[in-house]
Every structure is written in C-alpha cells, then in structure tokens.
Amino acid sequence: MKQELLTKIRRELHQIPELGFKEYKTQQYLLDYINQLPQEALTVETWRTGIFVKVKGNVGQKTIGYRADIDGLPLTEETGYDFQSTHDGRMHACGHDFHMTIALGALTRLAQNPADDDVIFLFQPAEEGPGGAEPMLQSEAMDRHRPDVIFGLHVAPELPVGSVSSKPGLLFANTSELFIDFKGVGGHAAFPHLTHDMVVTASAFVSHLQQIVARRVDPLDSAVITIGKIEAGTVQNIIAQAARLEGTIRTLSPEAMERVKGEIEKVARGYEIANDCDIHIDYGANYHQVFNDAEQVQRFEQLVQETEYQYREANMAMTGEDFGYMVKEIPGFMFWLGVDSEAGLHQSTLKPKEEALAVGVHIVEKTLREL
Numbered sequence: 142m143k144q145e146l147l148t149k150i151r152r153e154l155h156q157i158p159e160l161g162f163k164e165y166k167t168q169q170y171l172l173d174y175i176n177q178l179p180q181e182a183l184t185v186e187t188w189r190t191g192i193f194v195k196v197k198g199n200v201g202q203k204t205i206g207y208r209a210d211i212d213g214l215p216l217t218e219e220t221g222y223d224f225q226s227t228h229d230g231r232m233h234a235c236g237h238d239f240h241m242t243i244a245l246g247a248l249t250r251l252a253q254n255p256a257d258d259d260v261i262f263l264f265q266p267a268e269e270g271p272g273g274a275e276p277m278l279q280s281e282a283m284d285r286h287r288p289d290v291i292f293g294l295h296v297a298p299e300l301p302v303g304s305v306s307s308k309p310g311l312l313f314a315n316t317s318e319l320f321i322d323f324k325g326v327g328g329h330a331a332f333p334h335l336t337h338d339m340v341v342t343a344s345a346f347v348s349h350l351q352q353i354v355a356r357r358v359d360p361l362d363s364a365v366i367t368i369g370k371i372e373a374g375t376v377q378n379i380i381a382q383a384a385r386l387e388g389t390i391r392t393l394s395p396e397a398m399e400r401v402k403g404e405i406e407k408v409a410r411g412y413e414i415a416n417d418c419d420i421h422i423d424y425g426a427n428y429h430q431v432f433n434d435a436e437q438v439q440r441f442e443q444l445v446q447e448t449e450y451q452y453r454e455a456n457m458a459m460t461g462e463d464f465g466y467m468v469k470e471i472p473g474f475m476f477w478l479g480v481d482s483e484a485g486l487h488q489s490t491l492k493p494k495e496e497a498l499a500v501g502v503h504i505v506e507k508t509l510r511e512l
C-alpha cells in the first residue's frame with residue numbers, strides 16, 4: 142500500500158478522535174474503508190463501537206488475531222498540524238490513529254491476497270478507558286472469531302523509525318484508575334478554625350500517596366501513583382467543602398496493586414479522623430498486566446530479523462494496556478513500533494513520523510502471514 146494513502150488515512154482519522162465507546166465516526170470511517178476492499182474473503186461484524194474483520198485463509202489451519210485500539214484522549218491538541226483534531230478537547234495523543242491505519246494497511250494486503258491461515262482483525266474501542274478489551278473478549282462475537290494467537294503494537298516515540306521492540310514476559314504494568322472524593326465543612330476564608338478545608342486535606346493526601354510508593358512498596362517491586370487532575374472549591378475566599386482527585390496506580394505485580402490499594406484505604410481512614418471529613422475511593426477501570434508469550438516473541442524477533450528493520454529488546458514499562466486481558470487468555474504479545482517523536486505519549490504536541498506507517502504495515506502483514 143502506498144505511503145500517500147497511508148498518510149491520507151492517518152490524517153483523516155487524526156482529525157476525528159473520540160473517547161471510549163463513543164467512537165461512532167471512527168467506526169463509520171473504518172467500515173466505509175473496509176467495505177470498498179475486495180469482499181470475497183471478508184466477514185465483517187460490528188461489536189458496540191468496535192469491529193471484527195475476518196479474512197478467510199487459503200488453508201485455514203489456525204486463526205491469527207491482530208488488535209488495533211481506536212479511541213482518543215481528552216486533551217487539546219497543540220501540534221500545529223494543518224490536519225489537527227476537529228473535535229475540541231480530543232486528540233489522538235497515544236497513536237491510535239497510527240494503530241488503526243496500520244491495521245487497515247495490513248487488512249488491505251490480506252483482502253487482496255489472503256494468508257494461508259485465517260486472520261481476524263479486532264478494532265477495539267475504549268483502550269484509554271473504561272476498557273474495551275475485556276468486554277470484547279467476553280462478547281458472543283468473540284466466540285465466533287476467537288483467534289488461536291494474538292498480537293498488537295503500540296507506537297514508541299523514543300524509538301527511531303525502522304525499529305521495533307518487545308520482550309518475553311512482563312511488558313506493561315498492572316493499572317488501576319483512582320478517583321478520590323473528599324467532603325468536609327467549608328466556610329469563610331477568614332475563619333479556617335470553623336471549617337475542615339478540603340483543599341488543604343486533598344493536597345496533603347496527594348503528597349502522602351507518594352510516601353506509600355516510597356515507603357510501603359518493596360523497591361524491587363516498583364509502583365507509580367500519579368494524580369493527573371485535582372478539582373476543588375468555588376472561589377478564592379471560600380474554604381472548599383469538597384475536593385476530588387483523579388489519578389492512576391501502576392504496579393509490576395497484581396500483589397503490589399492490592400497492597401497499594403490497601404495502603405491508600407488505610408491513609409484515607411486516618412485522614413477522615415484527622416480532618417473530620419468523608420473520603421470515598423473509586424478504582425474505576427483496572428487493567429491486567431501485558432505478559433508476552435515467550436515462544437511467540439521469539440518467532441516475532443526472527444520474522445523482524447528477516448526484514449530490513451531492526452529488532453531491539455524492550456524494557457518493562459509502567460504503561461497500561463487492556464490488551465493484557467487478551468494475552469491472559471490467548472497466547473500472544475505486544476510490541477513497540479518506533480515513530481521518533483520529540484514529544485511523548487499523552488502529550489499535546491506528539492508528532493509521530495508518518496514513515497513509520499509503512500514499517501508497521503510491512504511487519505504486521507509479515508507476522509500475520511508467517512507467525
């Protein structure tokens with residue numbers, strides 16, 4: 142598939158980022174594209190805002206799955222692109238526009254010339270939250286299309302174009318969203334002693350969370366707690382009666398995740414007593430770690446080495462991926478695709494290099510044909 146067409150698709154998708162399970166325009170765009178491909182070998186089935194596309198193989202001994210996530214992030218784009226997001230406060234800042242384009246590129250090649258094995262493409266909603274992989278995996282549609290092996294990719298801004306990277310075993314962390322609501326007594330800014338200030342309480346709590354990481358988790362079993370959003374108060378001279386923290390917990394083991402949650406709850410009980418307030422904790426979406434199948438990764442490395450591209454051994458990362466649920470049930474793996482951007486994932490200035498699209502299509506197609 143020509144670079145110009147890949148670039149066109151990527152730019153069109155880049156302009157319509159949508160949040161998890163609201164990917165209506167994205168789904169329609171994908172369906173319109175898929176419908177103009179040769180249909181002889183294809184079976185297409187929608188699932189919520191996602192899509193399953195099966196390409197019947199010439200022999201069909203086994204089924205290989207390829208998953209591409211399709212949602213965007215709640216972030217205002219600042220790339221200065223002339224094909225910038227047309228959706229206010231939404232951006233493809235995690236490369237899912239790349240993931241979808243590469244999937245369409247590989248699908249095009251297979252629709253024109255099917256592989257020996259059956260191939261199933263999963264266009265999956267809601268990776269950034271609340272999590273589409275687990276319900277997609279449990280769906281009836283998945284019973285009809287369940288692959289024997291599955292893989293997926295993620296763009297890597299820090300790697301050069303032409304390189305890919307993976308590793309056997311643990312690649313991505315266990316994650317849990319974290320929402321904490323504080324309710325106390327507000328009042329006049331001049332009489333703090335008559336109130337229980339939720340700005341002061343919530344700020345102290347944010348700092349205390351870092352103590353949990355530093356002093357309650359084995360340093361050899363890393364954890365991260367990030368609070369990405371704080372909301373509190375109404376105006377500068379009223380002491381806030383409510384505050385809300387929104388964040389995420391990352392750990393390298395499911396056990397450490399349980400430990401961190403237990404510690405957060407203990408601290409919350411202490412803060413309720415010390416600050417005369419109510420604290421409510423909600424863990425939102427939780428993602429299982431991505432644990433790559435060693436045999437599949439070894440085969441993937443061989444396949445990449447047969448190309449002009451470079452394979453590098455990856456390190457574990459504290460990123461999360463609901464694809465972890467898929468490889469928990471189906472042997473498979475995820476790999477990083479180098480896209481060489483100065484700005485990183487989840488930044489408003491992320492600019493992955495479009496030459497990486499063709500690299501992705503080549504490697505995904507080869508893997509689908511030869512894994």
Ligand SMILES: CC(=O)N[C@@H](CCC[C@H](N)C(=O)O)C(=O)O
Binds near residue numbers: 270390426460461
């Ligand atoms: C690859 C990537 O960036 N994934 C996201 C997954 C987010 C999961 C969930 N919303 C959370 O924040 O815990 C990531 O932030 O790692």
